[in-house]
Amino acid sequence: MRLQALFLLALALSAPAAAQSPASTRDSGDAAHLFAYWPKKGMEKRFDEGYRTHLQWHRGQRDPLVWYAWYVYDGERAGLFVDGSFGAPFAAFDHRVDPAGDGADGDRNVTPYADTAFRASYRVRRELSTGFPLEQWRPSKRVQVFHYTLHAGTRARFERALSAAHANLSKQTDAPAYTWYEKVVGGIAPEYMLMVARDGWKSYDAHSAALDELVGPDRLQDLAAAVDEVRVETWLYREDLSLIPES
Template identity: 45%
Template sequence: MPHRSLVFALTLLLASPAWAVQGNVAHFFVYRMVPGATTQFEDGYRRHLDWHKAHHDPLVWYGWTIEDGERDGYFVDANVGEPFAAFDHRVDVADDGTDFHATVAPYATPMGRPTYVLLRNFSTGTPLENRKPSAVVQVTHFHLRPGMEPRFERAIQAVHKALAGNAAAPAHTWYRLVTGGDTPQYMLMVSREDWASYDRFEQDIAALLAGDEAALRDFADAVQSSTTESWRYRQELSRLP
C-alpha cells in the first residue's frame, strides 16, 4: 500500500503542469469606478467570476474595495501565491478578455497593474497565500530613494525581529514591486478584522524600530514617501478555487 501511494503521488505530480506549485508572485489590478456605475460594475464582475469558474481557472482571485485615502472607492483584485509562469498558462486568454470587456469594462477605468514578489523572510504571516484573507487589510506603499533597498531591507528585518515577540501583532506581509510602477517600491499588508484591532496593535514601522537607532536611521534614510489605505475584503467578489 505505501508503494502504491507513492506511485499515485508521483503520477499526479508528473501529470500537473510545471508551474502548478505555490509561488511568491502577486499580480494586482486596480480599477476606478465610472461615476454612478458601482452596482453595474459589481454585477458584471460577479458574472465575470462565473466565467472563470465555468472555465475551471485554477488561479485565486481576491477582491477588495479601498475605503479611504486618495483612491477611496477604487476596486482592487489580485492573483496571489503562484509562480511567475502561472500567468503564461491562463485559461483561454482571448475569451477571458472578451467576457471582461462585455461585463466589466464599461463600468470601470483600469488604473494600474502592479506585480509584486512576496518577501517571506521579512513577513510574519502570509494570509493571502494561505487563502485566509482578513476582513480588512491595512496597505502601506513605501517609495524608496534609488539604491536604498539594502538599507530598507535591513530595517524591515529589524521590524520582523520586533514583531516576533509581540503576541498581539497581526500578520505583517511584505512585497517588493517587480513591475508596473515607480521603483524601488515595497508594499506592506497588515491584517485587520475591525477598528478594534487598532486598539490591540497600532504600532507603525517607526514605533517598532524606536529601540534600534541604526535600523531607524536606515528606515528614515531609505524611505522617500509612503501612503496608507484600508482595503475591505469582498468575499462575494472573490474566487478561491
C-alpha cells in the same frame, strides 16, 4: 490601454486546469499581481454585477488561481476597486485559460462600466514577513496597506530596518500578520508594500503598525535615510467579488 486588453492579460492568465490542480497553486509561489479599476460614476452597481458574472466564467473554466477583490475605503484613492492574485509562481502567468473566451466575457460584462487605474506585480518577501494570509487563501475582513517609496540606492538600509522590525514582531504573539512585498514591475521603484491583516478597528488599539516604532532605535536612522514617501490605506475585502478555487 483598453480594459478589455487588461482582462486578456490579467484575469485570463492562469495555469491550465488540467495540468495544475487548485490545491497545488496555494502558496506555491511568490508572485502577487494587482489590477485596479475605477468604476464609472453611476455605474458602480453594474460594475459589481458584471464583475461577479465574469468570475462565474472563471469558475466554470476551473481557473486554479485565487482572485481577491477589495474596495479602497480611505485615502486619496477611496472608491478604487482592486483585484489581485497571490501565492502562485510567476510562471503560472505564462499560461492562460481560453484567452479569447475570457476577453469576450470581460468585454461583455465588465469593460463598459470601469476605467483602468493601474496594474503592478510584486514579490512576497517571506524572510521579512510574519504571516501569509493571502498566499494561504485566508483573507482578512480588511487589510491596512502601506506603500513605501524609497530613495535610490537605499534598499539594503531599508531591509536592515525591516529585519529589525521582524525580530521585534516575532516576540509579539498577538500581533496581526505582517506581509511584505517588493515591487517587480508597474510604477515607481524602488517600492515596497506592507499588508497588515485586520478584522476590525479594535486591532488598531494594540498594534498601530507604525514602522518607526517597530524597528527600534538602532535601525531608526536606516529607516529615515531610506524612505522617501509613505502612503497608507484601508482595503475592505469583498468576498462576493472574489474567487477562491475549491480545494
